Amino acid sequence: MRIAVDAMGGDYAPDAVIEGAVLAARENQLEILLVGPQDVIEERLKNYDLENSKIEIIPASQVVQMDEPAADAIRHKRDSSIAISARLLKNKEADAMISAGNTAAVYATARLFLGKLKGVSRPALAMVFPNVIDSTIVIDVGANAGGCRAEDLLHFALMGEIYAREIIGKENPRVGLLSVGEEKSKGSALTLEAYSLMEDYPINFIGNIEGSDVVSGKTDVLVCDGFVGNVILKLVEGMGEVIYKLVKEEISQSFLAKIGFLLASPTLRKLGKKIDYEEYGGAPLLGINGVCLIGHGKSSPNAIKSAIRAASESVSHKVNERIEQSLQNIKQGN
Amino acid sequence: MRIAVDAMGGDYAPDAVIEGAVLAARENQLEILLVGPQDVIEERLKNYDLENSKIEIIPASQVVQMDEPAADAIRHKRDSSIAISARLLKNKEADAMISAGNTAAVYATARLFLGKLKGVSRPALAMVFPNVIDSTIVIDVGANAGGCRAEDLLHFALMGEIYAREIIGKENPRVGLLSVGEEKSKGSALTLEAYSLMEDYPINFIGNIEGSDVVSGKTDVLVCDGFVGNVILKLVEGMGEVIYKLVKEEISQSFLAKIGFLLASPTLRKLGKKIDYEEYGGAPLLGINGVCLIGHGKSSPNAIKSAIRAASESVSHKVNERIEQSLQNIKQGN
Numbered sequence: 001m002r003i004a005v006d007a008m009g010g011d012y013a014p015d016a017v018i019e020g021a022v023l024a025a026r027e028n029q030l031e032i033l034l035v036g037p038q039d040v041i042e043e044r045l046k047n048y049d050l051e052n053s054k055i056e057i058i059p060a061s062q063v064v065q066m067d068e069p070a071a072d073a074i075r076h077k078r079d080s081s082i083a084i085s086a087r088l089l090k091n092k093e094a095d096a097m098i099s100a101g102n103t104a105a106v107y108a109t110a111r112l113f114l115g116k117l118k119g120v121s122r123p124a125l126a127m128v129f130p131n132v133i134d135s136t137i138v139i140d141v142g143a144n145a146g147g148c149r150a151e152d153l154l155h156f157a158l159m160g161e162i163y164a165r166e167i168i169g170k171e172n173p174r175v176g177l178l179s180v181g182e183e184k185s186k187g188s189a190l191t192l193e194a195y196s197l198m199e200d201y202p203i204n205f206i207g208n209i210e211g212s213d214v215v216s217g218k219t220d221v222l223v224c225d226g227f228v229g230n231v232i233l234k235l236v237e238g239m240g241e242v243i244y245k246l247v248k249e250e251i252s253q254s255f256l257a258k259i260g261f262l263l264a265s266p267t268l269r270k271l272g273k274k275i276d277y278e279e280y281g282g283a284p285l286l287g288i289n290g291v292c293l294i295g296h297g298k299s300s301p302n303a304i305k306s307a308i309r310a311a312s313e314s315v316s317h318k319v320n321e322r323i324e325q326s327l328q329n330i331k332q333g334n
Numbered sequence: 335m336r337i338a339v340d341a342m343g344g345d346y347a348p349d350a351v352i353e354g355a356v357l358a359a360r361e362n363q364l365e366i367l368l369v370g371p372q373d374v375i376e377e378r379l380k381n382y383d384l385e386n387s388k389i390e391i392i393p394a395s396q397v398v399q400m401d402e403p404a405a406d407a408i409r410h411k412r413d414s415s416i417a418i419s420a421r422l423l424k425n426k427e428a429d430a431m432i433s434a435g436n437t438a439a440v441y442a443t444a445r446l447f448l449g450k451l452k453g454v455s456r457p458a459l460a461m462v463f464p465n466v467i468d469s470t471i472v473i474d475v476g477a478n479a480g481g482c483r484a485e486d487l488l489h490f491a492l493m494g495e496i497y498a499r500e501i502i503g504k505e506n507p508r509v510g511l512l513s514v515g516e517e518k519s520k521g522s523a524l525t526l527e528a529y530s531l532m533e534d535y536p537i538n539f540i541g542n543i544e545g546s547d548v549v550s551g552k553t554d555v556l557v558c559d560g561f562v563g564n565v566i567l568k569l570v571e572g573m574g575e576v577i578y579k580l581v582k583e584e585i586s587q588s589f590l591a592k593i594g595f596l597l598a599s600p601t602l603r604k605l606g607k608k609i610d611y612e613e614y615g616g617a618p619l620l621g622i623n624g625v626c627l628i629g630h631g632k633s634s635p636n637a638i639k640s641a642i643r644a645a646s647e648s649v650s651h652k653v654n655e656r657i658e659q660s661l662q663n664i665k666q667g668n
Contacts, residue, residue, distance in 0.1 A: 145513075145520070145522060146521075178565060179479075180479040180561055180565070187479065187480075188481050188561050189480065191561075210565070210568045211564065211565035211568030211569035211570075212568040212569060214569055214572065215569070215572050216572055227513075227514055227521075227522050227562070228562055231512060231558075231565070232565065232569060234544045234545030235545035235548055235566060235570070236545075236573070237546060238544075238548065238550055239548075239570070242465070242466050242549045
């Protein structure tokens with residue numbers, strides 16, 4: 001299996017990406033296509049023992065900046081590492097692509113080059129959040145911020161359910177619809193309509209759930225429109241940063257507290273692991289005609305390795321074929 | 335000044351509410367009207383020294399349950415402590431009311447009995463969230479979950495700005511519009527339209543802000559529709575509970591960690607204070623023709639006391655008059 005990896009995507013690229021790619025190639029027997037400036041990548045690869053690792057460099061002369069408008073990137077950077085990765089996928093020279101770069105640019109490029117899966121109304125970005133028990137997939141976290149229809153939410157539900165089953169390993173994933181109260185009657189015009197659609201389909205639909213259920217463990221898949229999902233994504237990240245900052249500030253002010261935290265630190269590390277995004281490896285862009293994962297901008301080598309693993313599993317578990325089949329079944333009223 | 339307090343509202347009612355009311359009466363020289371079953375309240379008041387405190391009991395024979403549908407409460411419980419409190423306000427026998435009870439029932443009752451302020455398109459529930467620096471008011475956190483218009487968001491902005499200035503004490507409050515990116519072009523149809531309305535008015539509008547800015551300290555007022563605001567409210571609460579639970583579980587498993595946390599505990603308490611909702615005292619229902627605050631369901635005596643203080647300050651700072659004036663100015667194009 002060949003995975004195209006955008007070597008230039010992410011705040012710590014290319015170093016963290018290249019290291020993650022090397023780790024993945026070693027452990028998973030995958031063929032990695034590192035996409036980016038040949039000289040830059042070659043230079044970095046010299047630091048690693050690549051025996052038994054299949055890593056190939058695919059040259060790309062341009063880099064899309066993290067804050068560059070997606071439209072500009074598409075128009076003016078046809079030779080960017082993102083565009084070349086997508087083209088590899090389109091031409092069947094790669095089975096999947098991952099990028100920790102500019103999310104909007106990756107989405108727009110994938111949409112343009114690869115198109116949608118058959119039957120999908122809108123692709124969506126799914127994010128795996130840790131919860132108190134294991135994890136919850138929130139879909140959509142921002143591919144569609146401009147306004148979703150009820151049918152879109154139904155498709156998000158079906159796509160999220162398949163990903164939860166095939167990649168996260170949940171047997172009969174519970175699917176909840178994000179609303180403002182648990183009662184069926186609570187919600188916006190959009191969620192009320194989506195509710196009736198979702199209860200008619202053969203998924204384990206548990207009804208309306210609330211904001212707290214992003215982390216409560218009550219659902220395996222949480223369906224929402226991309227505007228709300230994007231707010232959730234950024235709020236959870238923001239709160240994590242704030243709590244970290246507050247703890248650090250307070251600790252630096254007290255000697256006793258410092259000792260206390262040192263003694264407690266194995267516990268804190270264990271705790272940290274529970275809310276560590278690294279192991280979940282990136283956000284799958286579901287509904288695109290090709291396996292495409294977007295890594296967090298701050299991806300570490302391990303996060304890149306996990307994203308590559310999730311991408312390869314999406315290929316081997318035929319996630320996209322299953323999505324098409326599921327939507328085909330909907331259409332036929334099964 | 336006379337404040338009507340729903341003695342039966344909240345998970346720890348009537349004890350926590352009555353204690354909070356006694357504290358407020360002692361400290362703030364307010365006249366408190368405790369609304370609820372006379373015998374229950376009388377019995378509890380015996381525990382306190384009420385010299386120099388002005389506390390009166392206003393009988394109400396019914397109690398609205400926390401999970402009771404608002405429509406049922408209004409139809410079948412005309413003598414509930416919530417309904418009687420609102421009636422006191424309507425008849426000018428009280429200057430403000432507070433309840434830590436069923437939010438939907440309090441909102442519906444206030445809306446029915448008191449109506450809207452002149453010029454307000456929709457009332458909104460505002461919540462003061464702690465941030466890394468001080469606090470951010472999020473408006474609306476759920477009074478309008480069924481779909482807001484751009485004009486509503488503009489009104490939320492003006493009402494939140496006045497509350498931030500008069501009650502929270504910010505001099506020139508920054509007002510941000512919640513969206514999915516900072517650029518003016520980012521957002522939903524609703525936020526794009528609201529953006530153009532908001533930039534035309536004489537408030538300190540700082541443009542689009544993101545989910546992380548609920549806690550980043552970047553804005554004093556964060557404007558959003560009630561669906562998104564409600565998700566934010568419940569997610570922040572849910573994350574708080576999860577972090578608390580995780581820390582507690584981990585600590586109970588390790589002796590060294592226990593010692594560590596004991597040593598660090600003054601620090602943890604200090605930290606806890608920063609993210610303690612008690613001092614902000616309840617969520618003001620802005621745009622209602624009467625000062626009405628809704629306390630958190632888990633309100634402690636101190637939280638009730640703070641809510642009573644915020645209610646009395648809303649009266650003395652003429653928050654409602656200022657809102658009407660501000661909306662009048664809008665209408666006249668000032």
